[in-house]
Amino acid sequence: MFFEPRKDNHGLPYNPFKACVVPRPIGWITTLSHAGLVNLAPFSISNQLAYDPPFVFFSGSGAIDGEGSEPRRKDSVVNAEDTGEFVYNMATYELRNEVNLSSKHVPPDVDELEMCGLTPASCNLVKCPRVLESPINLECKHHSTLTLPSNSPKGVHHVVIGEVVGIHINEEALTEGKVDWVKIQPLARMGYMDYTHITKVFTMAGPKGEEFRPGQIGEHKDSKHWNRVEEEWDKFKNGK
Template identity: 50%
Template sequence: MFYEPSKGHGLPHDPFKAIVSPRPIGWISTLSHEGVANLAPYSFFNAISSNPHLVFFSSEGAKDSATHAEESGEFVVNLASRHLADQLNASSVDAPRGVNEFDFAGLTEAPSKLVRPPRVAECHAALECKVTEVRRPLGLDGSPAGVIVVTGEVVGVHISEAVLKDGQFDAVAASNLARLGYRDYAAITETFEMTRPQWKGD
């Protein structure tokens, strides 16, 4: 089939998020002006650079995570793992502003080293970030898409010794969680290795 998104797809549900998957989940913790911690998962998240280490998350609307990150200039990305799937889902609740999702989801706040927002103590890894850019993308017609994209540079990295194998981060041991389409998720249970080819020329 072929369809133009602006004209509709004719399917029971939009397949876009299912096609663009799996997507790593940015489990973002921030801190409000009042010092209340906020925690929420974002499936529009990824790394965009390795030097410097840059990550972004995209908020569809001015939700607390994007608002707090823009105001404070800081956020933490907590690794979403299979053993924390229920807590991750709980933290996505549409709670009123000022509710601490750490408490609601039964998670422990752990102090960060270089930024003020706490990290999730139960996570195998966490990235402390400082905001470098906040953008509000436009659609083809030039009107705002209603999206806030927050980019941050990773200034500190926490890794549990339990997921370090022979000096490498083991995604299977960490059971990294990813978002698919609809209500579906996936967890890494196996990996395979390929070596990038080298062009030898004629």
């Protein structure tokens, strides 16, 4: 099938686009308003942008209240821009219910951490709190906000970009000095109402000369594609 998103002519019960870019990490964002109010919200359009220095982003959709009015920004966007800070907390399978509850639309004066039974923890370089129960927290300084148009005449997308200036990693999330994704099981959004979490990983070295071997975990040698991959590697190695 083929369809054009602006024409919305896919002919399916649900728009499949979000299901085509998966899995999407969930940015669980804490911010602090100028009045000192804590906000916590999950964003399924979020990710790492760069690593030296590290940048992350989250994207929040806003609505336009009326004719000629400015787009209404989500509290997380407003707070990040106004204070210049936010924290990107890792959402995990263990915290899935809290992540889901924190997506509830509530008045700005409601503390979502308290509402979800979560523990606020102090940060080192920013004033807004991090989620103590989350195994990894990224302290961020607001860099810029990119505004993207929406197909809806009353919508707009705000892409908030932040530089990661401090990183907290729970010692229990480490195995032999490396972040253990299977242990912490990061939560990710799929399409529709579906989610996933990491329960399995594999290692594959990049093509760096003779040291490269496609699919370096024994499990991959049981794959029906293994022989073909080995053949292609032999051709590459022999210059054919």
